[in-house]
Amino acid sequence: MKKYLITLAVITLLSNNALANTDLPDKQAELPAYAKTEESEHLIPRNLNTIPDTPFGDKVKQGYSLFVNSQTMQGKYVGNQQNCVNCHMQAGMKANSAPLWAAFMAYPAYRSKNDKVNTYAERIQGCFTYSMNGSAPATDSPELIALSAYSYWLAMGGLLDKYGMKDTPIPELSDAAVQLGGNDDSFVLPIEMMKDLPAGKRGFLAGRSFPKLDKPKQAPSIERGEIVYNTTCASCHGANGEGIKEHGVQYFPPLWGKNSFNWGAGMHRINTAAFFIYENMPLGKSVQISKQEAWDVAAFMNSHERPQDPRFKGDLKANQDKYHNHQGYYGKEVNGEVLGANSF
Ligand code: HEC
Ligand code: HEC
Structure with missing residues (x-):
């Protein structure tokens, strides 16, 4: 694998030189461009228009639709104005924006948040409960099977292509297998991949999650x-974090308030939000703000009221002690107001 990457790097260097050698009419030099090495290792899912017209392909397509237009589940499973794609950008394909292809290969896995081994479908349920402020569909519901099938399809296409199997069709999996996730002995990969990706160690694909930032020089400032x-x-996100909604469609997502993610969502933590924001925002111009600014704006965003933590049982302090031992303002006083006390 290493050797393959080095070869790639050499080819890239050579072709850059080739470009530099062509005679240009003036002396203006091309700006130096450095390969973002981690980027070139990221999986690239197959083109969506290659999803087959089979019953399995239909599940994959449905998963894509639910992911980008989650508001079709509004009132049933979704309780705010978010779509999955708001945080897992480019239909869940963007590296460093918690891409689905990396996530699928990382489950089943232990999660301290609910203190048990989570299957992939169970992990998705978490985002329904918190990020979507809703009530999660069952793991064997058509919705979760579709979202899981879509994630699998992105992962498997990317892996096959990366390992030189571009002509190999993506194997169709059973509903039970897609719900479980790719990090299990029962999920058999082609022999060429097994050395790099033994079961139990598939949670580290480059581009997973949001890249971590070092602690800021100055403490985050609201x-x-x-x-x-x-x-x-x-x-884009409105003077009061409400986003932009027109003709009933939320074009730019709300960042706080009743239509946003709730106090249990990963994004309410200042560090998680800073990582996401630094890498992905402002939209279309990332990375533009400094790391310090990312921390500061994350603190500002998360110092506002949002929907209550669904684990709240009436005692703010108890809920804070039990679930909020991390960087966030839940249960803390900001500008004279205790956050979480007046949640939606
Ligand atoms: C408000 C932002 C937000 C929205 C909306 C959202 N998520 Fe997430 N999601 C996150 C964050 C943040 C994490 C990482 C959680 C953490 O660090 O605690 C995550 C994690 C995940 C993971 C696991 C990723 C991994 O690598 O382990 C999956 C799968 C996932 N989300 C799927 C979904 C699906 C499906 C939806 C829509 C039903 C959704 N998410 C909506 C923010 C969001
Ligand atoms: C040009 C418009 C634009 C600007 C400017 C912008 N955003 Fe966004 N932001 C978006 C869009 C659109 C999304 C949803 C992405 C998607 O669906 O692909 C988003 C998503 C988010 C999310 C995901 C969480 C959620 O609740 O959906 C956060 C957090 C966020 N933006 C924070 C910021 C911050 C902080 C800034 C300023 C540093 C910023 N954005 C600037 C358009 C913008």
């Missing part, structure tokens, strides 16, 4: 973050 927000974010 005040500084407000300035970043007003100058860099409010044009």
Whole structure:
């Protein structure tokens, strides 16, 4: 594998030189461009128009639709104005935006959040409960099977292509297998991949999750973050974090308030939000803000009320002690208001 990558790097270098050698009419030099090495290792899913017209392919397509237009589940499984794609960008394909292809290969896995081994479908349920502020469909529901099948399809196509099997069709899996996820002995990969990706060790594909930032030089500041927000974010996410909604369609997602993710969602943590924001926002211009600004604006965003943590049983302090030992403002006082006390 290493050797393959080195060969690639050499080819890239050679072709850059070839470009530099062509005679140009003036002396203007091309700007140096450096390969983002981790990027070139990321899986690239197959083109969506190659999803087959089979019953299995139909599940994959349905999964794609539910993922980008989750509002079709509004009132049933979704309780806010978010779509999955708002945080897992480019239909769940964007590296460093918690892509589905990396996620699928990482489950089943132990999660401390619910203290048990989670299957892939169970992990998705978590995002329904918290990020979508809804009530999750059952693991064997058509919705979760579709979302899992779609994730599998992205992962498997990317893997086959990466290992030189571009002509190999993506094997169709049973409903039970897609719900479980790819990190299990029962999920057999072609022999060429097994050395790099033994079962139990598939959770580390490059581009998974959001790239971690070091602790900021200065502690995250809500005040500084407000300035970043007003100058860099409010044009799309609204003066009050409400996003932009027109003709009943939420074009730009709300970042706080009753239509946003709730106090149990990963994005309410300042660090998780800073990682996401630094890599992915402002939309179309990432990476543009400094790391410090990402931390500050994450603090500002998450210092506002949002829907209650669904684990809340009436005692804010008890809920805070039990579930909020991390970087966040739940149960803390900001500008004279205790957050979580007036949740939606
Ligand atoms: C508000 C942002 C947000 C929305 C909306 C959202 N998610 Fe997530 N999702 C996250 C974050 C943040 C994480 C990582 C969780 C953490 O660090 O606690 C995550 C994790 C995941 C993972 C596991 C990723 C991994 O690599 O382990 C999957 C799968 C997933 N989400 C699927 C979904 C699906 C399906 C939907 C829609 C039903 C959805 N998410 C909606 C923010 C979101
Ligand atoms: C040009 C418009 C635009 C700007 C400017 C912008 N965003 Fe976004 N933002 C979006 C869109 C659109 C999405 C949803 C992405 C998608 O669906 O592909 C999003 C998603 C998000 C999310 C995901 C969480 C959620 O609840 O959906 C966060 C957090 C976020 N933006 C924060 C910021 C911050 C902080 C800034 C300023 C530094 C910013 N954005 C600037 C358009 C923008």
